[in-house]
Amino acid sequence: MIFTVAIDGPAAAGKGTISKEVAAHFGFAHLDTGLIYRATGARVLAGEDPLAAAQDLRPEDLQRDDLRTGEVAQAASKVAVMADVRAALVAFQKSFARREGGAVLDGRDIGTVICPEAEVKLFVTASDEVRGERRYQELFGKGQDVTREGVLSDLRLRDKRDSEREAAPMKAANDAVVIDTSEMTITEAVEAAVAAVGTVLR
Numbered sequence: 001m002i003f004t005v006a007i008d009g010p011a012a013a014g015k016g017t018i019s020k021e022v023a024a025h026f027g028f029a030h031l032d033t034g035l036i037y038r039a040t041g042a043r044v045l046a047g048e049d050p051l052a053a054a055q056d057l058r059p060e061d062l063q064r065d066d067l068r069t070g071e072v073a074q075a076a077s078k079v080a081v082m083a084d085v086r087a088a089l090v091a092f093q094k095s096f097a098r099r100e101g102g103a104v105l106d107g108r109d110i111g112t113v114i115c116p117e118a119e120v121k122l123f124v125t126a127s128d129e130v131r132g133e134r135r136y137q138e139l140f141g142k143g144q145d146v147t148r149e150g151v152l153s154d155l156r157l158r159d160k161r162d163s164e165r166e167a168a169p170m171k172a173a174n175d176a177v178v179i180d181t182s183e184m185t186i187t188e189a190v191e192a193a194v195a196a197v198g199t200v201l202r
């Protein structure tokens, strides 16, 4: 069976958790496409050329344990502006989306560019303040040296760069179901996403 669930939305809206849970629920594979950009950004921080890094990306690059820092997130959104870097990463994502057995991909351009034919498209969002607080708790919980103000302004800067860029800007596809998680628990958000997929799969 070929079945793609495309989940897009701004930073720290809950895409990661929702994607993992939806994939587990339906037995689909999951690809966090943000990790691809983070891994490319991390290699650029280490001195590599962005396009060369993107073209040479290896599975182990996605397993580095330093990808979830604010510094790498900013580097990711900077390489993500580059059309040639994005182009180098498209084929892998497209083939993952249409793999046998079903796939969930989360990112910024999955429903619009990577897989416009996705059977289900979700756009997961939440207010800036809620997203900032969630990301602050996540990073602080991992022992990172962060402040609430710093995390919120980093997130706003990244959202602005992601939505205003020319190449595959972040936006909801016309046929996406929008899930605003500002007032939801993570369980409620997962239930809403599973229900949206369930109505199409039935």
Ligand code: CDP
Pocket (backbone or CB within 6 Å): 010, 011, 012, 013, 015, 016, 033, 034, 035, 037, 038, 073, 076, 077, 078, 080, 106, 107, 108, 109, 110, 158, 162
């Ligand atoms: O976890 P969070 O939502 O904060 O970010 P992420 O999904 O790990 O993505 C990191 C950065 O990669 C984003 O800010 C985007 O600039 C870029 N990205 C993208 O351009 N396209 C995607 N499909 C996924 C991520």
